[in-house]
């Protein structure tokens with residue numbers, strides 16, 4: 001049985017990936033410091049509560065297992081926070097990645113898959129955005145992801161380490177059947193914020209000074225179920241290709257404005273009217289993000305399959321469950 005390591009495996013995407021790889025026959029080792037993640041989302045074979053900045057302890061885990069691959073998802077990801085808490089973002093995103101890559105090489109791990117983000121693109125004029133578009137992040141979070149990509153690239157070579165950096169667009173959804181979903185408290189992403197507020201009978205904040213048709217931000221939403229499959233395909237691909245470093249967008253090619261999303265949620269919840277408080281966009285938010293999925297489709301042979309209606313249905317069930325089981329999730 002092949003063994004893989006997932007960092008951040010008790011978080012939203014990491015927990016879904018853990019379950020998916022386990023079902024595919026991998027022995028999955030998870031490391032998470034639980035700063036955001038929750039142990040109740042752990043679905044792997046062995047869990048270590050550990051900060052990946054702890055090089056000594058991390059190395060002992062590498063020495064214990066003969067990892068075939070490392071999936072690096074751990075990190076901080078709140079846009080606005082990243083400006084205010086630069087040191088923390090530097091430590092949890094950049095320094096930790098340096099440490100991890102160093103140990104990956106020292107312990108002869110062959111494959112590395114990194115969770116990057118569309119935020120490396122910043123403001124773009126041409127859509128859909130291709131991987132070779134000029135990167136110019138407008139948030140410190142985006143900068144940390146770009147720096148990490150460069151660290152990884154520098155450490156790759158054909159006869160040692162091969163890596164893929166996956167630039168996710170807006171990841172949504174929940175595997176409600178297996179009780180997995182987003183756990184940020186308070187929520188940091190648009191849909192969980194909208195759903196939670198509506199369910200709690202609170203007004204929702206709609207930011208309306210984006211340079212788009214209806215003045216709200218436009219995003220490319222992709223379900224977490226499709227995202228985890230792309231990780232699996234990435235690992236299989238790395239084993240058969242020659243180049244040592246790849247960057248691949250993961251988006252759905254379908255995009256919605258925040259206003260449209262709100263309307264979809266309203267209909268799903270069968271509510272007549274949502275109370276809205278109007279606001280302006282936050283620092284670090286681009287007007288529009290829309291992925292070109294050409295490379296993911298031709299290289300990974302991956303195509304997103306899950307419809308936004310399915311994602312929303314599961315997210316609403318998940319938010320309702322979290323509200324009901326409050327004590328399980330929030331200290």
Ligand SMILES: NC(=O)c1ccc[n+]([C@@H]2O[C@H](COP(=O)([O-])OP(=O)(O)OC[C@H]3O[C@@H](n4cnc5c(N)ncnc54)[C@H](O)[C@@H]3O)[C@@H](O)[C@H]2O)c1
Pocket residue numbers: 007008009010011012013014031032033034035036037038050051052053072073074075076077091092096115116117118167168169170171172183184
């Ligand atoms: N969710 C999205 O839409 C999205 C989009 C683009 C990129 N990403 C990236 O994907 C990755 C996973 O995202 P997510 O939404 O699952 O986030 P998440 O916050 O739910 O999960 C991240 C996990 O990493 C853990 N962690 C943070 N710092 C750590 C450290 N120093 N040591 C050990 N564990 C640590 C947290 O406790 C958490 O469980 C992140 O790197 C994020 O930046 C996410």
